Amino acid sequence: DAGVIQSPRHEVTEMGQEVTLRCKPISGHDYLFWYRQTMMRGLELLIYFNNNVPIDDSGMPEDRFSAKMPNASFSTLKIQPSEPRDSAVYFCASSSIAQGATYNEQFFGPGTRLTVL
Amino acid sequence: SQQGEEDPQALSIQEGENATMNCSYKTSINNLQWYRQNSGRGLVHLILIRSNEREKHSGRLRVTLDTSKKSSSLLITASRAADTASYFCATDPYQGGKLIFGQGTELSVKP
Numbered sequence: 618d619a620g621v622i623q624s625p626r627h628e629v630t631e632m633g634q635e636v637t638l639r640c641k642p643i644s645g646h647d648y649l650f651w652y653r654q655t656m657m658r659g660l661e662l663l664i665y666f667n668n669n670v671p672i673d674d675s676g677m678p679e680d681r682f683s684a685k686m687p688n689a690s691f692s693t694l695k696i697q698p699s700e701p702r703d704s705a706v707y708f709c710a711s712s713s714i715a716q717g718a719t720y721n722e723q724f725f726g727p728g729t730r731l732t733v734l
Numbered sequence: 735s736q737q738g739e740e741d742p743q744a745l746s747i748q749e750g751e752n753a754t755m756n757c758s759y760k761t762s763i764n765n766l767q768w769y770r771q772n773s774g775r776g777l778v779h780l781i782l783i784r785s786n787e788r789e790k791h792s793g794r795l796r797v798t799l800d801t802s803k804k805s806s807s808l809l810i811t812a813s814r815a816a817d818t819a820s821y822f823c824a825t826d827p828y829q830g831g832k833l834i835f836g837q838g839t840e841l842s843v844k845p
Contacts, residue, residue, distance in 0.1 A: 621776075647831075650832075659835075660777075660822070660837075660838075662832070662834075665831065665832060672831075673832065708776055710777075721765075721831050721833065722779045723769075723824075723833060724779070725776030725778070728774075728776050
């Protein structure tokens with residue numbers, strides 16, 4: 618398996634522009650997570666999905682952020698309009714809870730480094 | 735506040751020495767996991783210890799869990815320069831997919 622795939626790897630944009638980050642989870646995984654990492658705030662969970670349904674979006678900073686998972690193999694995180702304080706590395710991760718198991722190791726993508734000027 | 739808090743925040747050692755990192759958490763858990771993050775990369779799972787386990791080994795890694803103290807430690811023996819990375823503990827208090835990550839310990843191993 619290719620692992621979790623994220624695109625783009627780097628994004629530089631101007632304040633006010635729309636930004637769309639993409640993620641392809643590992644095939645067969647039923648959980649998908651979006652994280653944001655900064656030096657100041659560390660690793661923050663923004664939102665996660667189970668079987669394509671958003672379960673907890675309490676980490677989404679504000680209405681400028683939205684996430685979708687139209688099918689089991691694709692998710693997007695959109696920021697509109699973007700602001701300089703959104704500059705961070707955004708990670709997508711996926712996991713699978715095997716039936717009857719209690720473990721839930723997460724597999725992370727390489728991240729998207731977003732810079733908003 | 736963070737469920738998992740690592741200690742120390744940063745650790746610098748010489749190659750060949752052992753490195754110990756600690757993690758404390760607040761609520762009951764199903765398991766505790768440790769992840770490593772090399773600079774500029776995503777996190778990589780290292781080891782998982784279940785709530786009914788007290789110690790687990792994997793290669794040069796040794797993890798302990800004390801549920802009465804709500805704490806865990808990660809020991810890396812005979813460290814190498816390639817072990818230089820940030821290490822995060824993650825707890826699973828929700829019986830589901832969600833994990834709570836700590837702030838991480840930045841380990842620097844000098845050759």
